[in-house]
Amino acid sequence: MRERILDLVFLIGVLFKGIDGLLETVGGILLLVISPERLVSAANAATARELAEDPHDVIANLLVHGVAHLNAGSKTFFAAYLLLHGVVKLAIVIALLIGSRRVYPWAMAALGAFVVFQLYELVRSPSIAVVVLTLLDILIIWLTWREWRRNRELRHTWRGTVDGILRRRRAR
Template structure:
């Protein structure tokens, strides 16, 4: 029973994280498509300014600034389209799962598999800890989505089970 609760919790959290990831990708993709290089650099500076005030040598903040400064128009358009497509797919999948449709599971597994293949190619072409971490996370979410589809539970079923399992008084059964 405890294992099932942990699996369902991981599934619910994974879907929610995937939805947030999709929203971030949508916003970033749109920003890359509509902003000019100087606008992207200015936006990046404003996002990392506080972190750089605290630690001027922050690796991630400086890496983001360096990448924004080196970004050319073609790369911005390609990156924007890539992020926009990824974001749309993820948001649509998550919205359908949140709506409670069990029919979306095969589509979700298929779309997540395609996105995973793209990430695997990206990992081979540009290896890095971040890409590897995303691949591992996506494999886990894909496996959990497959599992929930196979056992026939909707996202709502998993949500109710998770809330009742962790907070029994907040969501009484029956």
């Protein structure tokens, strides 16, 4: 049972990384093509209702203030970071889906590099969101190492997990 749960967490983590990579890639592209003024307008429009109801809403205030302090240099840096981060995550997920076990060490190394950068960011500017992302990345690295060590490809983990869940449902 523990093995099935860990397999399921791994699969959900890979799915989350794929969605996250896609969102980061799209966000990086949008940052490149949208002017800082339009970003401020969009952030104000997106958060206006929430801030009218709760002027102290943390996420809405972070979004509005974060976008307001973007300049051309920081916008380019964030766009490049999001694009790099997103494309690497998408490449890892696609390679895992294709079924190459050779990608596991590369995936662990890439995620490890992101963890190192996130730890640097935590020292420089502590953030609960970065702590959570870093812990999730460490969990995914460990689960990827576990799959690699077990000599399994993602599709085998998928089939085994789905078969195990379906067998449990039929047994009930």
